[in-house]
Amino acid sequence: MTETFLGLPTTAPRGVGHLRGDRSFPAAAREALSDSQLRHNLAHATSTIRAKRARVVGEVDDWEPLRLAGEAIKTATMARLDEHLLTLEAAVTARGGVVHWARDANEANGIVTELVQATGETEVVKVKSMATQEIGLNEALAEAGIAAYETDLAELIVQLGDDQPSHILVPAIHRNRAEIREIFLREMPGVPRDLTDDPPALAEAARRHLRAKFLSAKVAVSGANFGIAETGTLLVVESEGNGRMCLTLPETLITVMGVEKLLPTWRDLEVFLQLLPRSSTGERMNPYTSAWTGVTPGDGPQAFHLVLLDNGRSAALADEVGRSALHCIRCSACLNVCPVYERTGGHAYGSVYPGPIGAVLSPQLTGVQDNASLPYASSLCGACFDVCPVRIDIPSILVDLRRRHVEETAAGGRVPSGEQVVMAAAAWVMSDVGRWRRAGRAGRLGRLLARRRGQIGTLPPPLSGWTTSRDLPAPPEETFRDWWARTRAPGR
Amino acid sequence: MNAREEVLARIRSANASAARPIAEVPRDYAATGTRTPGTSEAVDLLEDRLVDYKATVTHAAAGAATAAIASALGTAQRVVVPPGLPVAWRPDLVECVVDDGLSAAELDRVDAAVTAATVACAVTGTIVLDGSPDQGRRAISLVPDRLVCVVRTDQIVETVPEMLARLEPTRPLTFISGPSATSDIELDRVEGVHGPRTLHVVLVAAET
Numbered sequence: 115m116t117e118t119f120l121g122l123p124t125t126a127p128r129g130v131g132h133l134r135g136d137r138s139f140p141a142a143a144r145e146a147l148s149d150s151q152l153r154h155n156l157a158h159a160t161s162t163i164r165a166k167r168a169r170v171v172g173e174v175d176d177w178e179p180l181r182l183a184g185e186a187i188k189t190a191t192m193a194r195l196d197e198h199l200l201t202l203e204a205a206v207t208a209r210g211g212v213v214h215w216a217r218d219a220n221e222a223n224g225i226v227t228e229l230v231q232a233t234g235e236t237e238v239v240k241v242k243s244m245a246t247q248e249i250g251l252n253e254a255l256a257e258a259g260i261a262a263y264e265t266d267l268a269e270l271i272v273q274l275g276d277d278q279p280s281h282i283l284v285p286a287i288h289r290n291r292a293e294i295r296e297i298f299l300r301e302m303p304g305v306p307r308d309l310t311d312d313p314p315a316l317a318e319a320a321r322r323h324l325r326a327k328f329l330s331a332k333v334a335v336s337g338a339n340f341g342i343a344e345t346g347t348l349l350v351v352e353s354e355g356n357g358r359m360c361l362t363l364p365e366t367l368i369t370v371m372g373v374e375k376l377l378p379t380w381r382d383l384e385v386f387l388q389l390l391p392r393s394s395t396g397e398r399m400n401p402y403t404s405a406w407t408g409v410t411p412g413d414g415p416q417a418f419h420l421v422l423l424d425n426g427r428s429a430a431l432a433d434e435v436g437r438s439a440l441h442c443i444r445c446s447a448c449l450n451v452c453p454v455y456e457r458t459g460g461h462a463y464g465s466v467y468p469g470p471i472g473a474v475l476s477p478q479l480t481g482v483q484d485n486a487s488l489p490y491a492s493s494l495c496g497a498c499f500d501v502c503p504v505r506i507d508i509p510s511i512l513v514d515l516r517r518r519h520v521e522e523t524a525a526g527g528r529v530p531s532g533e534q535v536v537m538a539a540a541a542w543v544m545s546d547v548g549r550w551r552r553a554g555r556a557g558r559l560g561r562l563l564a565r566r567r568g569q570i571g572t573l574p575p576p577l578s579g580w581t582t583s584r585d586l587p588a589p590p591e592e593t594f595r596d597w598w599a600r601t602r603a604p605g606r
Numbered sequence: 607m608n609a610r611e612e613v614l615a616r617i618r619s620a621n622a623s624a625a626r627p628i629a630e631v632p633r634d635y636a637a638t639g640t641r642t643p644g645t646s647e648a649v650d651l652l653e654d655r656l657v658d659y660k661a662t663v664t665h666a667a668a669g670a671a672t673a674a675i676a677s678a679l680g681t682a683q684r685v686v687v688p689p690g691l692p693v694a695w696r697p698d699l700v701e702c703v704v705d706d707g708l709s710a711a712e713l714d715r716v717d718a719a720v721t722a723a724t725v726a727c728a729v730t731g732t733i734v735l736d737g738s739p740d741q742g743r744r745a746i747s748l749v750p751d752r753l754v755c756v757v758r759t760d761q762i763v764e765t766v767p768e769m770l771a772r773l774e775p776t777r778p779l780t781f782i783s784g785p786s787a788t789s790d791i792e793l794d795r796v797e798g799v800h801g802p803r804t805l806h807v808v809l810v811a812a813e814t
Binding site: 123124155158159160162163166175176179180182183186187189190192193194195196199200209214215216217221265266267268271283284286287290291294313314316317318320321324325328329330342345346347353354355356358359361362363373380381383384385387388391395397398399400401402403404405406407408410412413414422424428429431432434437 | 608609610612613614616617618619620621623624626628629630631632633634635636655659707710711714727729730731732737743744745748749766767770771775776777778779780781782783784785786787788789790791792793794795796797798799800801802
């Protein structure tokens, strides 16, 4: 069967990568909520970063004009994405790089594996990259006998702890300093036994651990924060210098970039280099940003490959409401302000993209049915939109994804849910004044269920969906309509 | 259909579902600041921001950077410099290695590097190196543990747009804002990971 020729969206394939959880969000969240250490770690880290972000964003008088410009640049870029990709391809090729295209995770993993094998190496060093996490590149390389070493401190903590990332920017946000010290003592060869949990000491341990790797690595794999179409320039924004090590010292560099990471012009970067660091780490500027264009003779890797990845992005682009989720620059500000993320952490979302942006991005990359619980993992409070540096209206996309989920479920002929039964009944009752009046009076029967405090604690299914986590106030003795008729009706 | 054609076809199909006029991007943000590049106001702001992110800053009069550089090198015994660094900026009291394509392992046995810069952005405390002969390969400002960066005051602009406008994007660029750092432990900033743990900036007055 053909797919794209007919214009049907093609989502990210199952069985590869990390976009789908093995449980629904409520089931995974329940477990996370009972972990008091996790909740303490998350509350501490997110409140720290929220304060830092608020302080440095407050320094910028033209923050709103910058957000509006960022949103407009991304909208315009997506509208001509095919042209910009071709411009980028031509510019990278002209400067000595090789451009590859990957329809999905399997294809991208295959391309990178073959490129590494062609060098004859069995080890690669990696710069933190969401795209390569998304496609499960490390696992694919391991199957081919290639060891991938994560070099970002948080990714290293996750990799050494045989753990999963739980945050876009700081994948080990769920670990505190004492836990990190334990992981290092257990998994890092040669680490001093008297290692303390002082953060500078932990950073020093990571420096020593990776130094020899950096100096001897022949192949590096990175992602990219931005790709500039007109010049073919790629950028990696980082803090520790591990990115610079990977982008500078090896002989071969392989960069995997989602097709949505493009900016048309070098000038556009002036907006995003202001928005990203302040939104992300709460710094005026991150310590290091590297920019490279193809190959520079005598400086840095002399072989450069760029893998352009779709993996469901074109499917997201086909959704009129949801396509703006592709504007995301992965700052993670929306995670840090989200009352749901702050309590459940990232693992509950089941995808490498957690938090509010993950709840809109993951279902679009995989198809809504494969991440059906995520659009509901939100109170719709709107804090995510307020902090988003490119003004992605996450609450509206969440609501629209809920609509898609309900409609697709109904169209699929599945057994209607309790909520659907109740909503259909409510619609029937509310569409007729007589039915509505009688229903209001009938509701008084609910008083029989009420306990002494005037609260209803348990209801039978499907109404138990409400009462398992909340009480329902007992209905009043008299309906509003009856009260109005008794006290205000004409002739009284 | 190969992958390239198929990905492009998918994108075109996704974009074809609605008319997409290209609206003008509103650029109502500040392109320039209130401080004229190179003035003492711009220099003061840069120094304030560099110090805030744990860099050390010293000043030197025009044509008199040598002593400031020597002092910035601290206890370093072996120092690497790019081939095009002005001779007056080369340290003469310690062993000075001119980079001619040193390996990473050789650079790891050097204590410090001295480079010039292309531009500095005051509001963010950022210095950019672009691989010109007086700045050298990216590796020399990365592997040694101490970086001494010499910035002329006429290279200092206030804002990010002014900084980017002075750069040639196709050169290999490194934007440096303070010493290497991480926020990965409890989201608090800690200085000193893989890049140079000491950043010393020497601000040299421009020739008048």
